[in-house]
Amino acid sequence: MMYDVIVVGAGTAGCLAAKAAAEAGLKVCLVERKAQKEIGEKICGDALGEHHLKSVGLEPPQHGELERRIEGVKIYSPDLETVFTVRHEDFSGYLLNRRLFGQWLLRMALDNGVDLFDSTQCLEPIIEKGFVTGVLAKNMKTGEKARFEGKTVVDASGFLAVIRRKLPEEMTIEREISNEDVEACYREIRQLKQEVEEKNYCEIYLNQNVTPGGYTWIFYKGGAKVNAGLGVCMRDNFPNPKGQFYKHVLTKPLFDGSLLLNGGAWYDPTRRPLDNMVGNGVIITGDAACLVNPIHGGGIGPSMLSGYLAGKTIAEALEKGDVSQEALWEYNVKYMNSYGTKQAALDVFRLLLLKCSNEDLNYGMKYKLLTEEDVLKAGLGEDFHLNITETVKRVFKGMKRIHFLNKLRVTVNLMNKVKAHYRNYPKTPKNFEKWRLKTEALFKEAKLKLTG
Numbered sequence: 001m002m003y004d005v006i007v008v009g010a011g012t013a014g015c016l017a018a019k020a021a022a023e024a025g026l027k028v029c030l031v032e033r034k035a036q037k038e039i040g041e042k043i044c045g046d047a048l049g050e051h052h053l054k055s056v057g058l059e060p061p062q063h064g065e066l067e068r069r070i071e072g073v074k075i076y077s078p079d080l081e082t083v084f085t086v087r088h089e090d091f092s093g094y095l096l097n098r099r100l101f102g103q104w105l106l107r108m109a110l111d112n113g114v115d116l117f118d119s120t121q122c123l124e125p126i127i128e129k130g131f132v133t134g135v136l137a138k139n140m141k142t143g144e145k146a147r148f149e150g151k152t153v154v155d156a157s158g159f160l161a162v163i164r165r166k167l168p169e170e171m172t173i174e175r176e177i178s179n180e181d182v183e184a185c186y187r188e189i190r191q192l193k194q195e196v197e198e199k200n201y202c203e204i205y206l207n208q209n210v211t212p213g214g215y216t217w218i219f220y221k222g223g224a225k226v227n228a229g230l231g232v233c234m235r236d237n238f239p240n241p242k243g244q245f246y247k248h249v250l251t252k253p254l255f256d257g258s259l260l261l262n263g264g265a266w267y268d269p270t271r272r273p274l275d276n277m278v279g280n281g282v283i284i285t286g287d288a289a290c291l292v293n294p295i296h297g298g299g300i301g302p303s304m305l306s307g308y309l310a311g312k313t314i315a316e317a318l319e320k321g322d323v324s325q326e327a328l329w330e331y332n333v334k335y336m337n338s339y340g341t342k343q344a345a346l347d348v349f350r351l352l353l354l355k356c357s358n359e360d361l362n363y364g365m366k367y368k369l370l371t372e373e374d375v376l377k378a379g380l381g382e383d384f385h386l387n388i389t390e391t392v393k394r395v396f397k398g399m400k401r402i403h404f405l406n407k408l409r410v411t412v413n414l415m416n417k418v419k420a421h422y423r424n425y426p427k428t429p430k431n432f433e434k435w436r437l438k439t440e441a442l443f444k445e446a447k448l449k450l451t452g
């Protein structure tokens, strides 16, 4: 059977890509290594902003997929003395029942006529005359090899990026990413001994000794269920996340007598999007394209958005009978215009946080060097200008922390520069190399000034 679209991976990106392409009348198949009933299960914090559903035209589901409504985020300083409460419609949303949510997305794809090949592991892309024309796979129950042929392939295989990693260099898609741009995470879902009183905020704890370059989260899922975990940047001699979790998080009184329901480790690619996410006959989506918010690691929303844009772009390209890189380029442009620009700017902010000491964070939050409003604006992708008062300057000078203040200024300037650059993302592949070189230079500068 010749498909219009082969989608590899039935996560949030893959289901949306399959659904969007099938809705446009295309013949689509979804190749997933998990068994059908396990689709949706994922080591995840399970938090989703409501606006992400709206941006792909979905109404909130009603059958247990949403376990709790959340109103915002509380961010704790390392000494726990300052708490920022960020409350805004963009930060309100849900804690998901991840399996049911995934099954709901899958159902929508299947209802539109998508063929599902579950328990089927994709091994590599088939490449003919410079175009991706299918995938080789293996049936995980029988061990039999299978060949899927299609006009286009969507890599939605998550962090493993099974297609992306095997594309020819000429496609100009980065095959490997740096470990320093990845968070190693450990997460558990626990049943507490007692129900917790109304907790409608996601809790985030900063502490560079416990979670260098990352954070600990405690998300209350309703009843006595809690989703808790932590992530650390895979840089230098980073600590083992599970070890840190058992030493620093599970020892909190909250977890006394709690029961482990589910635990595990996984990776989160917290960086700017891949500079280019399309090649002849192929589009990369979700975690496979590093589409995650670099600060909080949230990727469910951007993965759904990317899947949705991929399905639509392919439908338009096939209508014109052209699936070349040039014809699929619109996907890059649309993603960069909608979420990629903000993501890239936040990647600069992440670099600042990487090297912040606990003292910098404590003082910065306590003396409102950054305010809740700044955090909110940065999170929304809006421009913000530091409003450093004379008092703050005096306090920081007195504490010999003026270097931090300067670094913050450099960060905000660089974030604005990066945003301006991404707003000029090339409309066609022709000008890509020039744009890419400038991107590389900007991030080199940011790394040098902020982490050097």
Ligand SMILES: Cc1cc2nc3c(=O)[nH]c(=O)nc-3n(C[C@H](O)[C@H](O)[C@H](O)COP(=O)(O)OP(=O)(O)OC[C@H]3O[C@@H](n4cnc5c(N)ncnc54)[C@H](O)[C@@H]3O)c2cc1C
Residues within 6 Å of the ligand: 008, 009, 010, 011, 012, 013, 014, 031, 032, 033, 034, 039, 040, 042, 043, 044, 045, 046, 047, 048, 120, 121, 122, 123, 156, 157, 158, 159, 160, 162, 185, 186, 187, 229, 266, 267, 268, 285, 286, 287, 288, 291, 292, 297, 298, 299, 300, 301, 303
């Ligand atoms: C610990 C942790 C906590 C997180 N918390 C949050 C959070 O609270 N909120 C949020 O928004 N985001 C969070 N994220 C990020 C979020 O989970 C991801 O960004 C999102 O799930 C990406 O979706 P995806 O569809 O691209 O990839 P995935 O969800 O990883 O889906 C990929 C699919 O491809 C399949 N697959 C892989 N390889 C193959 C193969 N060779 N052949 C066939 N199928 C294959 C997999 O089985 C899987 O079903 C977290 C991530 C981690 C690691």
